[in-house]
Amino acid sequence: MAESSRIYTAALIVIGDEILSGRTHDKNIAQVASWLQVQGIRLKEVRVVADDTPAIVEAVNNLRVRNDYLFTTGGIGPTHDDITVDAIAEALQVPVVVHPEARAILETYYDTRGGLTEARLRMARTPQGASLIPNRYTGAPGIRYDNIFIMAGVPSITAGMLDALSGELEGGAPLLSETVGCWVGESEVAELLRQTEKSHETCQIGSYPFWGEGRTGANFVIRSVSAQDLAACTRALVLGLEALGKAAVPGGI
Amino acid sequence: MAESSRIYTAALIVIGDEILSGRTHDKNIAQVASWLQVQGIRLKEVRVVADDTPAIVEAVNNLRVRNDYLFTTGGIGPTHDDITVDAIAEALQVPVVVHPEARAILETYYDTRGGLTEARLRMARTPQGASLIPNRYTGAPGIRYDNIFIMAGVPSITAGMLDALSGELEGGAPLLSETVGCWVGESEVAELLRQTEKSHETCQIGSYPFWGEGRTGANFVIRSVSAQDLAACTRALVLGLEALGKAAVPGGI
Structure with a gap:
């Protein structure tokens, strides 16, 4: 297969009890999925797991080896329920360290906001050997380790981190799409769809x-x-739908 | 552990390329999660997989054995991309059959809607030995096989199927929750949160x-x-927040 036709794949792990309880409606799956499309990377699988170390470790180790990229959202804040960094370091079997650059960023950010407390310093902890993903909004950076991208769970912050990564990852030809709408029951055109895809x-x-x-x-x-x-x-x-007497709506309904 | 304190768990598999492409924003994770809370069942993990037989087979076989219940949404319509029933039957190693009761339901439903075509009859196919989950909206039923509940992907239809299952599944004590809001940076109260949870x-x-x-x-x-x-x-x-000079907002902000 020529290099240009290589398909790049990614997985996403959404980490957070609040999604599994139904309290919070996830917005990161759709935004990460849309962003990956533009990068020419296919999202192959998403898992939503609890704030639970064994669950995170299993998902990380399973998905990082079978995809080009692995993204995570959630659990990198300053509170006791933010266990993502420790769980991923455990999965990778590397120690957690205070990243000097992350510490410097947080010192600057909190200089006029009450100082860098012990809780806030938690947000400078990374798996040893990681690099940082900038966060223009709230200081605390995302983390890159090998092919793993550890991002915030708050969608607006996740968006900023994705923006910082735009164009940085190697991808293939983006998957293009067209939408055609029709006022028809799908069962009436099932055979047309099957034949059109087949040919x-x-x-x-x-x-x-x-x-x-x-x-x-x-x-x-x-x-x-x-x-x-x-x-x-x-x-x-479109011609097939018209042949059945159904008007096609370009761009979808 | 007393029977009353047994924790019942569930997993959910969301099946569909449209979620992984970012085209469709999933609504079923939140609605299934909220519904399970009321049934006294904990949602432990969600996976979003493509319309791809090996991916569905792997997820089904992995999740059905380690949870009391497994739910799926998506891929049970009449078109060529609806492969959920076949994939789950493959995972279970049972044949796919036309379910007589499902066929009768669809015959009645389509009697005044153009008749039961071959494409529509696809929606009567189930793993052999399955029972049905009623669908008051569009006829085509969901499917129950052992501890697996196969539901539609269109959220309003999924909602109807969940409604039909309400109170039918054995659950434990529901997980209760209270929300307290506060105009505070979480890093300022991280230690209070940790200590309060610990005690x-x-x-x-x-x-x-x-x-x-x-x-x-x-x-x-x-x-x-x-x-x-x-x-x-x-x-x-609440008392801890007030001791730090922070007003707690009952019910959240």
């Missing part, structure tokens, strides 16, 4: 039904790394 | 910071299966 082997078609305005509809998402194949497959689907 | 061993305290209205705040969530211990821990935290 465009570099494309995948996903079917996402909905019920709204008292009518049944669906959006069909065509994905491919080839812009040309994507356009051909989309055109074939 | 109330049946309770856990989670700290969830935010930045809003130009001020820094946090919500502290105290969880316990004991209403009495929960009240005592919450009271201790």
